[in-house]
Amino acid sequence: MTHFIQVLIDAVAIGSLYALVALAIGLVFGVMRLINFAQGDYITIGAYSLVVPSAAATPALMFGALPWPAMILCVILTVVVLALVTERLAFRPLRNSDLTSLLISSFAVSYFLQSLILMVHGGRPKTVSIGDALSRAVEIFGVRLPGVQLLTMVVALTLLIVLVLFLKKTPIGIQLRAAAEDFQMARLLGVPANRVIAIAFAISGILGGTISLLVIIQTGTLDIRMGLMPTIFAFFATVIGGMGSLPGAVVGGYIMGILSVLLQAYLPAELRPFRDAGVFSIVILILLVRPQGIFAKTAKERV
Amino acid sequence: MLKIEQVVAGYGRLTALKNIDLRVDKGEVVFVVGPNGAGKSTLLKTISGLMAPTSGRISFQGERVDGKAPEQVCRKGLALIPEGRHIFKTLTVQENLLVGAMIRKNAMEVRADMEMVLETFPILRERYNGVAGHLSGGEQQQLAIARSILQRPTLLMIDEPSLGLAPLMIDQVYSSLRQLNQTGLTLLIVEQSTGRIMDLASRIYVLRNGNVVLEDAPGNLANGNALDAAYFGFSDNAA
Amino acid sequence: MSESRKEKLEAIDVHVHFGGVKALNGVNLSLQSGDILGLIGPNGAGKTTMVNVLSGFQMPHPGTVKLNGENVSNLSARKMARAGIGRSFQSARLFPKLTVLENLVIPGLGIGLSRRAATSQARDILDWIGYREDPDRQCDSLPYSDERRISIARALALRPSFALLDEPASGMNEQECDRLMQIITRIPQEFGCGVVLIEHNMHVIMGVCHRIHVLDGGKSLAEGTPDEVKKDPKVLRAYLGEQASRPEAVI
């Protein structure tokens, strides 16, 4: 029984994590038709900002040394600024180019950021420990759960709820959703294009920064490509959920999370390392059955 | 109020507007009619800022607006309901209306206008919290008009309000447009068929192949021949 | 074109709905090889939707499309093209980076001709349509009227049993329209196929079509020879609205 609860907690924790990244990607895709590879590097740079740039394997803490609230604020601020800068310099000039050029440009920006980290922090993975108080297990209904899992689940869920409320209730949130659905019409009603796109990138920065912290607390290691896998998972979450649909991105995120946790828990021991390969094979099968995704928003191109 | 002088606009090699001169005075209801592909929609897109004209001048209440972004043009009081209405299907009726009122500063006024709009279009009050995508064609048209009125424009442009609507619904839409005009709203309407426009129009422009081929008050167009000739490019004898 | 090989294309009780809007509401249409059928109606009457149904881009539900008596309603656009339904598009949709010649070779390859046969057929059609310029020119640099003519040529390069032309004359001046009308009238004899012509330019419609089918609001309003349709009050009202329904008004 405890095994099942453990799997459940894991599924919701990882599902919420992927849902957050998928939302960030879905928002930017909604307002700009851009699948942002660089989202992964926002997460990586957020994590690396915890330490002082050096080649050392266990570097001195930078933001990591600050008290909790200040650390969280600094990391998230770094990533938000980074997201806004990449939008302003790299993506704005490409605003109405075709889907493939946008995809390639985000691929180039991602590579640029990775090389930047390589230059500043060196290539070798590093270890950093923050919030080790959390690694103690926590006792709930007689079940021993690692504190980190609970934290991830709680933070991710609350952030998800806050974001949904923001999108549903606040004027800016409504404008963002309107722009994500019909960008031209939103502008005709006065929604300023530049501001809406900047807000979408800023939100993807906030989500990115939060995920950096959650990942670091869980793994404690800094690696140049740590943001890559969650982002690829989030790509497929948005594609399965239905491109451009924000609820679709969240549902897609949970599907990916639950799939990987289930495979992790129930695959035979020797097949367990092949879990991700299994997840992506299933994802391709889902796309074969339903290419336009679950919440397909855009009707088939009318001739 | 709105002046368009020698405007040329197009898509790459296809010039949809060839040297257009057109004006709309305060309180008028001006219609622009013409066969498909005459450049009617391009005209509205150019005025609203969705498209920049290749040459020529567009001025609204004395101020140059050609080449300005749509979000600036609409803040000057020039609203557009594009072809196909473009309501936000995944948002609720209320949210659609709120986006419309977005550029307004005075919250009190907005609430009053919201009441007025829900009065004019009762169906919107009924479906206030429903998802806009579930509305019928006619209801979506009313929502689009209501949403634009909330911008409190001085000139409202509409691209083919009767497109894809049942005849009964078209009459309803036209009667609400007449009501709005009587409250002082100037209208510039692009229409395909000339049927219903005669009693509402102050002036009519006929556009064909990117040129204005006829401009007159409905009174002296009543005999129809001039209108047929302009509309189809030939009069009885040439048919 | 031997008289015996008369082919027949029929649309029977075709309905198409997009969300709340009924684009086609029980339309019946039929034509044979050699016919030129005009399809007219005010904007949003369902003309392009009808062409999409006949060319396999849109499935009618309910309703059937029959080619020589055989039900082809659920064939894909590609299979309909290979079954002999060639079409052009309102916005031309040529292959911009391919040359004019290559644009006409593609349909030949599509129906299974060899590379050589498709190329020679393409050159013949270019001559037939009167295109004298450089065949190796890329289509994204073509003048507008050439682009319209090549999009018709591409539909014919499919050796179709029926060619569906979607507003070929849009944006053309009077002189270009006359040249286009000559081309369209000669299609049935030269290619032995039937033609469905969607057009807003009444001059072209009246001058070219053997019969005209009028659509309005997704329903058939009238069908007949150009003279019959010209005088039909229902058509005038749909097109020109109320005031035009007096008997002597003529389009």
Add this chain to the structure above:
Amino acid sequence: MLILKRMFPVIALVVPLIIVVFVIDQFGTGNMQRVSTEALVRLVFAVGLYMFVGNSGILSFGHMTFCAVAAYASAWQTCCSMMKPTIMSGLPAFVRDNTFPLIPSALTSVGLAGAVALVSGLVLMRLSFFSASISTLALLVIMNVVFANWTTVTMGNSTIVGLPVYVTIWGALAATVVVIVLAYLFQNSRWGLMLRATREEEVAAQASGVSLYWSRFIAFTLSGFVAGLAGVLFAHFMGTVSLSNFFLNHTFIIVAMLVIGGMHSLAGVVVGVALISAVTEVLRQAEAGYSIGGLSFAVPPGTQELVLAVTMLLILIFRKDGIMGGKEFRWPWPARSDRLAIEERKVASVQRSS
């Protein structure tokens, strides 16, 4: 005469390559020969990727998969016969217990890569334009996860060393020339032309009877074989095979070359690879440190990738179709038959206007 005109775009690429290789072979330093051979192998892979991406317009991140499959397949057959039973115990007995001659093992490796491309193409090409592109990324990840964890067969993340090194600069050039000619013949073949039509206008291509699925599938499989060939060449040039060579950063460099040179023409690929290989080599030496007149300075590591990424962005913004702009090197002088045709038209147009 006509053949020369039709094949000119290929000749215009192959002849300069042969000249450059000849010069480097005669006068170049050992290092220059090594770098040029590696560039040629990279060009083979780039041309393979171009055969699919350039003609279909669908960006593929997954072609490194076929490269890796071929490299490992060749390693299984030709490498470390003594150690094989212990370090690669998972291999089927037939392969584990003996070593195969070079040519057959190369051919079977390329065949295996092609087979993997065929199977994955059957599935992936069914997807719509955009999800197909993203799903090739899934293909790459699946390959990477499987190879990283199938340690008894692939030795996981550690490197397989001791492969026979037989790829010389002339061998690499021969493969490059074969692949360029193959790519040119394919893009002008019936399937290549139809595929390019789908890239230009999917809807119009269907209305012209072209099958999106089969045209994309054929290109995907063919390019899989070519990528496999590049994998074998790469393995037997380096003498080692390690998984890290077949992941995203190598994919990025090749995509950058395609974008900068111009993704829609063979000339674009060759120009892109040649130019970027030269620039990255200069930067790599800069990173290693130059000493000019006593003072030596070194550019920080990672500069290569930075410059590459920035160049790519600038190209995307200011010259979207790359240096070659989707054009091949055309026959500059109008052949006799064309000159006549142009004269005719001038005469005809004079009559028409007078």
